[in-house]
Amino acid sequence: MKSLYTNLFPILAAASLVAGQSAKLGQWDFVGHSGVSTMHGILSPGTNKVLFIERVELATEVTINGKPTYTVEYDLDTNTIRPLTTISNTFCSAGGYLMNGTVMNLGGAESSQQVDQGFNKIRMFTPCNDAKCDWWANNADLSVLRWYPSVEQLADGTLFVLGGANKGVAVNDAATNVPSYELFPPKGKGGAIPIDFLTETLPYNLYPSVHLLPDSNLFIMANVKSIIFDTTTFSKKVDLPVIPGPPRHYPLTGGSVILPLDPANNYEPEILVCGGADSLKATSKGENTCGRIKPLDKTPMWYMEEMPFGRLMPDIALLSDGEVMILNGCLKGTAGFGKGTDPVLTPILYNPTAKKGARMTQLQPSYIPRMYHSIAFTVPSGQLLVSGSNPNKNPTGEGPFPTDFRVEIFTPPFFFTGQPQPLIKQAPGEIKYGQKFEVEIETYSDKPKVSANILNSGFVTHSTHMSQRQIWLETEYKNGKLSLTAPPNGGVAPPGPYLMFVVENGVPSKAVWIMLGGK
Template sequence: MKLSAVIALVATACTSANIIFPFVQPTCNHESVGWTGCLRGQQCLEDNTCVPTYATSSFESRDTTPRTDGRCGSDFSGATCAPKGAYGGCCSKYGHCGKTLDHCLVSNGCQSGCTEPAGTTAAPLPTTAPASVAGPGVSNSEPVIGPLSSTAAGDGATGPVTTDGTCGASKGGTMYGFCGKTSAHCGEGCQSGPCSQAPISPAPSAAPAPQNSNPGSFRTVGQSGVPAMHAALLPNGRVVFLDKLSNGQYAYSAEYDPESNTYTPLAYKTNAFCSGGSFLSNGTVLNVGGNAPLTWLDDTVGNGFQGIRYLTRSSSDASQDGENWNEPGNQLNTARWYPTLQTMPDGSIFVASGSLNGLNPTVLANNNPTYEILSAEGVTLGQSITMQLLVKAQPYYMYPFIHLLPDGTLFVFVSKSSETFDVANQKTTKSFPDLPGDYRTYPNAGGSVMLPLSAQNNWTPEVMICGGGAYQDITSPTDPSCGRIAPLVPNAAWEMDAMPEGRGMVEAVLLPDGTVLWVNGAQKGAEGFNLATDPAFEVLIYNPKATLGQRWTTGASSTIPRLYHSVALLLLDGTLMIAGSNPDQMPVVAPDVDPQGFHTEFAVEIYTPPYLSGDNANRRPTAITLSKLDIETGVSTFTISFTAPGNAQKVQVALYHGGFVTHAVHMSHRMLFLETQGWKAGATEQTITVAGPPNNNVAPPGPYVVYVVVDGVPGVGQFVMVS
């Protein structure tokens, strides 16, 4: 990327720990002596802009004291890399020792120990972040799966079969040399073995969809404060964002207020980059896992691979607003980068999958295909247990889709395979046919949602998965197909459908009227730095109650690309907040767009759905009052008083949990339609009685939002606590 595009988010008045804002490009005087206008750890370029010192290159070779902290090169007191050291003798553009062409070629930015053999073609600059200096075998980049190189399926595809991830004729076939018996292993691209299993049926192609008669609208409302890689709606009605950015020049996390469209920077102690999250039963946001220490940027941010972070907010106590993340020192049992979390019926937290070090997931030693349980207080029980579904899905085993079902089991989907899993007895209770189509989880993630549960259908769950892709590269096609399954019915099978176009990184958000919005993502490419193109701008609206083939309509279109590291979530007022998109190794601010890809996006958008557009905006229920805000499952009823618009015919009460959002995965996301009595059609003043959820399998404990929905139009939601 352009050096001038590496942002420095400079302080104007705020000096609290780990927090500097606003986001502006500092100016300086490169000819001055002494103070130049840059911060500590920065230097002034000839164009009078400041950049982090580690991002510059002097192309000198010096033989001085070796360093292995990521700050090699003449810009750091003449330090260089030990020629026979653990890392290698060349200092890369990013200040890291190594011996590859990325480190040693002057044309790739080598600072010291450089070589440029005659006739050597410069290797492309890495599209991932520089390797960590936390120690050998640890990475600060994205886990990258090498390009797929397969032999054709059939009798001629033979070779020695192994079980170490290198099976087959060329170590590069379907599933990248991993043994198995699913269609992902034995179908197209199979190297050895039967090489005969095809998908149950071909996945459908893209199906054009009509525009919704009321498509909704987009508007830009503010700035996120940090790249919005992770997000959650807090019980105070605000939204928390997280990403990895440098102390002294950047913020790490931000608390965004949708009412004022302003943000407050937040600090954390361990690197939360590409972590997972859920909510504790007391309403606290739980964030776990992450990445290596940021010593190459900021030595105050420690190792996050086993980190556990807590953020507590209240709907009734504003004194907690703006408080930093709390990290008392609790740690996961094992390292987890790219984990998925689900809150369980007893309030404990199921944590599954992740990378041990962020390195190549086709190498088994790098992977963590296990799960562990955290207590209801968010403390590990101290055991990581192998999960066979994750084992067989390698290398597509990270960020699995997980949904808690009303019988207490988990529906777990990864790659193309799925099962129900009994956590208490540590066993699979049912396996399902492979979902036809391409890969659906990282790095070719689609989206997944459990459709609204309802008392009217006895809480029968249905899970939907859409999108995905073929391989981790910018050339990968994306999948338009969707599968929908009712996992608890006998002989459950996938019902196939299709979106109007293929999408990767597409994410699903439940709406209080029972429809589902599918937003963000790309029509070509995969997850990873600068690995996607053809942004998908339009909202897709899915009506699960419509007839198959008539469920999709298209909504309004944004003008802002929302690619890798984007988020979308429902707000209390019933609108959708959309933020993020940071497909760059380091943030790149418009208009200095990275020539290899798209810039980092800080703009926050609000999408107003059809139910609040046009005349519907004037038909919202108002003056909503709940008789209590603490709801016990099984025995609880409560009343809601409100004013309905004239001649209203129908009411629904939605109990909504937005969950924790990252990488197109919405963890613990769910919605229930509760039983109601006392509605008087056509009356303006209403008081209805509402039955709480039957048990914590249907509604695990934690914070929820109650939406009163009259004739499909929701009022402003109110937070409640379910126990």
Template structure:
């Protein structure tokens, strides 16, 4: 199946769901829990009550000392209220979206005043009050969407899976078939397609080098540059151009290390860099088309060794380009800022408590929209990262290796940090429900949509349970 959502973005508001209350602390606003995501959100509210005035009762004749004490307390309460207002900027609401649709019957304004300052932001004006819905678009795409990306210009979704299984629900239109490495077999099934999102037309694409749990990113021309994968694909670089007849170009042996479950990111100059992968705590720059890296181009990265649990929990690290040109790298429960020119870690952020966030614990993360203020000369432009979900460090061990299997609950928290501050601290909130193996998408409004995943267990090999069928919308606001 290929399912997608159509949605208009003129000041969207999701109705029928309550904002979560927040509990003020010294580090900012923290959402209270537990939260259940059923038909509407039931929030167990944590309320910070004002101190009791029992000790401050006035005498009948009016005790001056007591009055003075009350005045002092009132001033303190006013200050706390003022601080509360400031802290509330971090009290973003999580809205649970219905499984069956995203229709808003009431309408309303859900945008913040800062939305017009988003980089590249344009409000799309809706022609009606219809806010969108889920639509079953294609009954059988033929290929499981292990990876999917909407390509620019040609308005087609590229979908591809692993080749190792040697079968899909779509045959190639004709020879040549793929030779299965190490055997005399031929694989004549498609493992990659282009799907036209307007017409639903499907065009099969040939793949020779396995893309199982590979990485990738779009280049400045909108082409997909894919790296790594499994077996013969682990050191391969692939490029798909944008045209009606284009096929994958594959360059085996282009990478200096095998990259399976690695992360690829685009640098400020448009080049790519790829981090990690199973058994390789290293990184390297992706070579130009047709060229190959040697082992000398591979840079050791001890941070990926240090964050390696007995069951990993640091694969597919979260990597984002910061506004200062450095890279924010998050693996397991730790994060650093890396200068890719000097190959040095220039800062380590506080440990994020509550478990592991990367594969196979598999939380999700996003760089939040970057706000530009007109006519303001700033030495640094704030950038924030949001990390949501995941599970406990031993969840994979209990779900995959233990008998009988035990499926631990996933995390319900989201954490947010300014990666441009050297004294930055994680600000933690609760989601309406537990989520691992989820997907996170930044919408044109600046809000963040969380979909898919499970509530218990771990990633990998039938180890997850309790699918999370409730999409959640994170209402984005800035800290100032």
């Protein structure tokens, strides 16, 4: 398989040059080789590195002490990989950050290839810059088996673990459904607590959408239904309207995101949901609609708009300038091994602040199909990392969509205005809620319009971007000095690590890592 992709390198370089000729539409660049199938990805806080995680299978090209392993640390500076230890099967797992920056990966699949089962396992990773850190096992397991669960960080930093199945399934049903949630670290008596919503939304409720709202409650969606879930009483608070169109969750997979929160409108939350599919048939068409809803409105409603084409299994990633990118996936079929066809190569740039009808722009097409098990998220450079595609049960280098190990960087159009990126010269490593702080920056225009945001790119897998979140900061810029105010509380921004970007006239800087928390 290595020789197959090595032979493609000249083609990829040529494609990058073609993309450079259309810089106003963004540019694709092939940068490296992942070594493992990148069906899960998350940034390693405080570093310029990414953790790639795959399932335990025959696709890996990476070993430790002569034995295959299925997770690596990818260095964004050198585009090289460092093998990490696989301590249990990570297939179809979930994850996020603890408030101290520790990466947590939980759930998974059956034992395989001499690796322990991962259904109820918790794996931890403490980031480092000295190449000595590795995954380690938590001393307690999840309360139940969870395959395809979701994780969202709550306002106090606790991780909310929701749903899944008790074994690998093509479509969830009453026998496999895990209609419960649990918290990590556990609170009170701990354990799995039933939630009726995950029974009501069968069979399309795997990897449910979960987004923390600024009032500290949760927006939860599965299939076509959504609710507001109270995190004080831990019970359903409100039934929201049903979204028009087909189901939006596995295997009729769409994507969702909470749009950037802004103090200018009192952090009013709005959820965007795009894509999906209309049936389990191979001829099923990818859905071309997106719905937006303000869940805390007195009378919440879905407002629908159309993408230029349908898309099943999209990734919806927040960009460093506050826009949104919709990419990856295919036009026909369903999620699952060998069930998707007609890749959608053209990404959509979505401007959430533009008027309806003027929000979507088609960007430079990719040259690599990113099908089932693909990922995309913003990295510290302000660009977008794109990788993965593992649509085969027994992956080989053959077939129309072989497992893909190529790592790409997409440079969005806002980097091609002719203005250099602003530079963050100095910033605090830690900030507290409501704190006013100064950042030393260098700007490059005669009349700089400066703003700043913090971004959690989330734990990404299966079109689900867990805990992905972006918050604009209150900003005052005078005479070259940038004064910022941290978010007011954990409902707006949970405690933990964030990338901080400064944006000058629409062009984002490279990020610095910043830890948020405390009062």
